[in-house]
Amino acid sequence: MPTHHATHSSMTFDRDITDLARALVGARLVVRGTGGTILETEAYGRDDPASHSFRGRTARNAAMFGPPGTVYVYLSYGLHLCLNVVGRPGEAVLIRALCPEIGTPTMALRRGLPETSPLLAAGPGRIGQALGLSLLDSGKPFDGGEFHLTPAGQEPDLLTGPRIGITRAADLPWRFGLAGARGLSRPFP
Structure with a gap:
């Protein structure tokens, strides 16, 4: 049985949040x-004024203080469930865009869109809906059970830019995307 610590499927979660x-x-x-290849992410650090953990642990953000490799799901604008991967305590990476490849009929049904729609999983709220996330998923492990992450075979060509939809520390270049990918949540500057 895999442990809920630093490494799952050779993915190391206990590292610098931008890494x-x-x-x-x-x-x-x-x-x-259901799932696919991650196309876009955003990092949120412990001392980052834009992070949910900035003011300390609460009932809402408790999963962010769990072991590296913990699932953190939060409700954005009272509407959208957003998926994050916890790194070190109080740090997480928001999954912003996904290329749908596995279980796409189910994802399309959940989204009410054709399987080929570029909007199927382009944006954190769309991912939450497509993957059928729930607030009850927060705190679960990325251990290969319900939530599974497999590292990229090789280091992809990355785009880097400022994070989206925040007002504090908005200038930090902590948003990363797969160069040339269709289906990013927004274009990079």
Whole structure:
């Protein structure tokens, strides 16, 4: 039985949060039989004023203080469930875009879109809906059970830019995307 610590499927979660965000681009994410290749991520550090953990542990962000490799799901704008991968305590990487490859009929049904729609999993809220996430998923492990991450075979060509939709520390270049990918949540500057 895999342990809920630093390494799952040779993915190392216990590392600098921007390194983890870069490493997740190109990785394969599967949640209960649906998923694909991660195209875009954003890093949120412990001392980052834009991070949910900035003011300390709360009931809402408790999963961010769990072991590296923990699932953190939060509700954005009261509507969208957003998936994050916890790194070191109080740090997480938001999954911003995914190339649908596994269970696409189910993802399309959940989204009410054709399987070939470029909007199927382009954006954190769309990913949450496509993967069938719930707030009850927060705190679960990326251990190959319900949540599975497989590292990219080789280091992909990355785009880097500022994070999206935040007002604090918005200038940090902590958003990463797969160069040339269709289906990013927004173009890079």
